[in-house]
Amino acid sequence: MSFSAVTDLAPQHIRDIAPYQPGKPVSELARELGLNEAHIIKLASNENPLGVSPKALAAMTAALSQQALYPDGNGFALKDVIANKFNVNHYNIVLGNGSNDILEFAARTFLTPADSAVYSQHAFAVYPLAVKSVGARGIEVPAQNFGHDLDAMLAAIEPNTRLMFIANPNNPTGTFIDAALLYAALKKVPANVLVVMDEAYTEYLPRHLRVDTAGWIKVFPNLVISRTFSKAYGLAGLRVGYGLAHPDVVGLMNRVRQPFNVNSLAQTAAAAALLDNDFLERSFLVNEQGMAQMLTGFAALKLTHIPSFGNFVCIKIGARGGGAGAVFQTLLKAGIIVRPIASYGMPDYLRISIGTKDENAKFLTALQTALES
16 A cells, blocks of 8 residues: 555545644754753743742642552542632533643534534634544634634524634734623524633733633533633643533533543642642733733834733734744744744734743844844
8 A cells, every 4th residue: 555545544624634833842943953952942832931830849749659540530639629719510620631622522522524613813723623623614704903803703603503712812813802792792602503712811811801701601501611721820741721611511522532631640730730829820920021021122123013911922023034934033043932823824923922031031132133134
């Protein structure tokens, strides 16, 4: 059998998928350019610059000796902390290997090749990947000011639409939908369309914009809220997230969930991180201060940006420094990794994660040099 014949064994909708491109790892850049890993600054993947929650680290250390045993396949201890913190029940919670797992569960549970799903232009790349992986059709709705146009998304729903993805705040653009507008839109979604509301960055919202969206699952049985421990909680390397939904929806999603999909250390660390309020507050403040530092620096460099409500910000490079791709490469040579987002239909932009004060300052200095080269 030839290689082409082996490839042909996969269905066409799988062969048509362009794989997700993650941010470049520090180790890879060090190997490529012969740089010292310790001197590389990564501002590409929206990770927490403070590292891991101290309480999570202590809990993982205490649990190391138990790793010969399978994890709790039901995740009771972690669900218990989630339930208490957000006033939901265990049967409202599904655990995932990162919040990506929750997005995949939704697609695999509720979509067939005869169905369609709605999502916004410039939204998280995993939405179309999850839809295409099951052979369903994606309906991409043009963005409004780089964010979700809820009216247009509602109008795009077809008779065979079964899913709608909404990221709030949105990645990669950082835009935010006011809770009142979002709630009003949810009331207009047909009952036979499941809405997946991706809240990966909700912990970074300013206090006056925070709303108890977890309570919305009691109002909307067709709502799934997806959250992660990879960002504000500093556990990106462990891959752990969760979904909140009506118990019937959770029950169905659990049918496609792999056994033991969240490992023991991830469950232990996530439960401890949820209780580490001091770390979460510090993470919020460092991001708030870092965002202000970045925006001041962009203004000095006469760069425009998309107002962001996450722990990252998109800046428009345009033709300066040879364009966004060239500036990205120049920054790499300086040992700084950011995220080009041409694959999101934004070739003139770079997405920058907020780092520590020192990391932000070094990036801004390197960016000035790159723009002038």
